[in-house]
Amino acid sequence: MGLLFVFDMDDVLYDYDWRIRMAGLTRLTGLDVAELRRRWWHDDGEWAAEAGRWPDGASYLADWTAAVGTALSAEEWLANRGSAMTPRPASLAAVKRASELGRVTLLTNNGPLVGENLATLAPDLVPLFGVEHLKASSHYGARKPDPRVFEGVLRAYDEPAEHTFFADDLPVNVEGARSVGIAAHLYRDPDALLRAIEDFAADHSPRDS
Numbered sequence: 001m002g003l004l005f006v007f008d009m010d011d012v013l014y015d016y017d018w019r020i021r022m023a024g025l026t027r028l029t030g031l032d033v034a035e036l037r038r039r040w041w042h043d044d045g046e047w048a049a050e051a052g053r054w055p056d057g058a059s060y061l062a063d064w065t066a067a068v069g070t071a072l073s074a075e076e077w078l079a080n081r082g083s084a085m086t087p088r089p090a091s092l093a094a095v096k097r098a099s100e101l102g103r104v105t106l107l108t109n110n111g112p113l114v115g116e117n118l119a120t121l122a123p124d125l126v127p128l129f130g131v132e133h134l135k136a137s138s139h140y141g142a143r144k145p146d147p148r149v150f151e152g153v154l155r156a157y158d159e160p161a162e163h164t165f166f167a168d169d170l171p172v173n174v175e176g177a178r179s180v181g182i183a184a185h186l187y188r189d190p191d192a193l194l195r196a197i198e199d200f201a202a203d204h205s206p207r208d209s
Helices: 018-029 033-039 046-050 057-068 074-082 089-101 123-129 147-157 171-178 190-203
Strands: 004-007 014-016 085-087 103-106 164-168 183-186
Touching (some): 057 074, 089 103, 089 190, 147 164, 164 190, 171 183
16 A cells, blocks of 8 residues: 555646637637537536546547537547647656655546547656556546545545545645545645645655554
């Protein structure tokens, strides 16, 4: 039994500008943001995808295409998503430190098309996490802040909540993790993230276990 460090991706490890993504989709589809929201970005579309409704990226993209009315290839869809992402080196350095102290895994609210292509969308994460530990919420069949997604992570890694650290930029997701006993850190800057990682590891050193 060791320590498990779980990290959100967007606005923690990568800058994510949703406006850039939507502007790109407007150019590709001819639909404005309000119409894209009406057709897909709601409980029965994107949020359902993040909770695991679609089993794979192909079925997700087929229904996305039907709803939006514009056929994009997976490569076009992913390129647009990636255009809104910029890595945060200092946050990635904090993950590197966590990987020296225990196991690390990703937990990002995203559907299966993103989940299957995280190594391409976020290549800076591959040497830190390994491809097999780049996971979207859809993999667990629930989306943050649902406690079930955090319980799924604990089962997958066979680690108790008290030995698990989670970092996210949204207070509601932090509270979701805390509700199952995980030590959760509300991300505001990379320096504070690194301190929280070090403090968590120190508090769970072998002499205290």
